[in-house]
Amino acid sequence: METLKFDFIEVVSGGLITNNSNALEEITVATTGLKASSIFLLSKSLGWEQKLIAKTIGTTTRTLERHVKERKRLGINLSQNALEVARLSSIGISYFGDVKRWNEWLNTAHTQFDGKAPKEFLHTIRGRELIKRIINGLEYGFTA
Numbered sequence: 001m002e003t004l005k006f007d008f009i010e011v012v013s014g015g016l017i018t019n020n021s022n023a024l025e026e027i028t029v030a031t032t033g034l035k036a037s038s039i040f041l042l043s044k045s046l047g048w049e050q051k052l053i054a055k056t057i058g059t060t061t062r063t064l065e066r067h068v069k070e071r072k073r074l075g076i077n078l079s080q081n082a083l084e085v086a087r088l089s090s091i092g093i094s095y096f097g098d099v100k101r102w103n104e105w106l107n108t109a110h111t112q113f114d115g116k117a118p119k120e121f122l123h124t125i126r127g128r129e130l131i132k133r134i135i136n137g138l139e140y141g142f143t144a
Contacts, residue, residue, distance in 0.1 A: 017029050106118050
């Protein structure tokens with residue numbers, strides 16, 4: 001398993017798991033549900049607006065704020081989406097070197113995304129898979 005320098009899984013899980021945790025530990029955390037406040041912490045760590053992180057995981061800022069206020073954990077789907085975004089961001093930042101360059105790449109239109117920016121596809125499973133595949137291709141010499 002590759003070791004990633006940037007561990008946003010640890011950030012979003014509140015330290016319960018890391019990039020190096022096994023799948024069963026991640027499933028347990030997702031099933032229990034992440035804290036909404038951790039989603040905002042992930043957003044801040046990535047330099048993203050709260051609206052973007054909410055959309056990316058499939059909810060709204062208002063819903064996240066309500067969860068924080070009520071101290072209610074997120075459901076399994078939102079938790080899984082947040083963990084996937086955190087993992088993908090760790091991979092992206094490890095490849096690009098820092099948060100700023102990762103965000104620049106996410107905001108730049110690319111032919112692999114039909115002339116759109118990759119961030120427009122972060123809210124879907126297939127979009128996240130495509131982003132990961134392209135980063136892996138870049139790592140092995142393909143161009144983006």
